[in-house]
Amino acid sequence: MDISINGSTASLEKECTLEALLLSRKLNPAVLLVERNGEIVPAGTFAEVLLCEGDSLEILHFVGGG
Amino acid sequence: MDDVFELGGIALTSRLFIGTGKYSADALIPDVCAASGAQVITVAMRRVEKGSEGIVGHIPEHMRLLPNTSGARTAQEAVRLARLARAAGCGNWIKIEVISDSRYLLPDGYETAKAVELLVKEDFVALPYINPDLYVARDCAQAGAAAIMPLGAPIGTNRGLRTKEMIGILIEEMTLPVIVDAGIGRPSQACEAMEMGAAACLVNTAIASADTPVHMAEAFRDAVRAGRMAFLAGLGAERSGGARASSPLTGFLHALGGEHADL
Structure with missing residues (x-):
């Protein structure tokens, strides 16, 4: 199953939730801001989101800035 | 001296806002927060990269986060970033930064004012970064901004006012x-x-790029406070065309011009 993550294509071996994807990439879901197909995924609901073929994810976090 | 700065429904006692960019080590940030006395701190949002930890873990809990929309080139992109920031649970304050000029990083007044209008409708406390242009400032005010944030010089230049x-x-x-x-x-x-009557200053690069950021944070804390107190105290008038003595011009030890004081 192919999805897009921050503009790059990623192949997932099997269906998984957003939270499982983030954890598999060693990302801490608690500090992430995620858009799925242009819609914000509210914090705390990542485990309820089942990813689908063709999904487009934007995964951001807070970084240093002025 | 009680001097509270009300912003977005919050009573701030510090008028120094600080940033989180460009520190040689982000681990300095908690000490900088403490030394600066600041209560408001800016952060940016970017795509996550492998191995990047993000900044939030370095920011003490008592600080109010002021996410910026840096990276936005249009009002719509600023709105998108602002919504993401709020969904992350860090409150409804947003520093609106809309820039498409990559050399001088000067803000786009038209898109910025438009972003203010859109975000105020969504109940954000909108703090637009602008050129110090009266018409842009008025547009932002009209659109419901909570304050305006004019630049003293291009971002990150340390060139002053x-x-x-x-x-x-x-x-x-x-x-x-x-x-x-x-x-x-x-x-x-x-x-x-602050002496001129600014409500607050936001300082990032000057602190982060100092040899000793923690000490510079303290220096800015005192400077902002001193300037504010001077403004409230009311500066004495400037005069030209010769000195005005502060000490009496009579009763010198060696009497001038035959003047003798009677006891």
Whole structure:
């Protein structure tokens, strides 16, 4: 199953939730801001989101800035 | 001296806002927060990269986060970033930064004012970063901004209050708080902005790029406070055309011009 993550294509071996994807990439879901197909995924609901073929994810976090 | 700065429904006792960019080590940030006395701190949002930890873990809990929309080139992109920031649970304050000029990083006044309008409708506390232009400032005020944030000099240049005259006009003409953002390089420049009647200063690069950021944070804390107190105290008038003695001009030890005081 192919999805897009921050503009790059990623192949997932099997269906998984957003939270499982983030954890598999060693990302801490608690500090992430995620858009799925242009819609914000509210914090705390990542485990309820089942990813689908063709999904487009934007995964951001807070970084240093002025 | 009680001096509270009300912004977005919050009573702030510090008028120094700080940033989180460009530190040689992000681990310095908690000590910088403490030394600066600041209560508001800016952060940016970017795509996550492998191995990057993000900044939030370095920010003490008592600080109020002020996410910026840096990276946005249009009002719509700023709105998108602002919504993401709020969904992350860090409150409804947003520093609106809309820039498509990559050399001088000057803000786009039209898109910025448009972003203010859209975000105020969504109940954000909108803090737009602007050129110190009276018409842009008025557009932002009209759109419901909580304050305006004019630049002293281009971002990250440490060049000081190059736009002093224009900032002075904004302070005079606008009823909204004026928070000088960008360009301030020295504590004396922050002090000067506060003496002029700025409501607050946002300082990032000048602290982060100092040899000892923690000490520079303390210097800015004192400078902002001194400038504010001077403003509240009311500066004495400037005079030209000769000195005005501060000490009495009579009763000198060696009487001048035959003057003798009678006891």
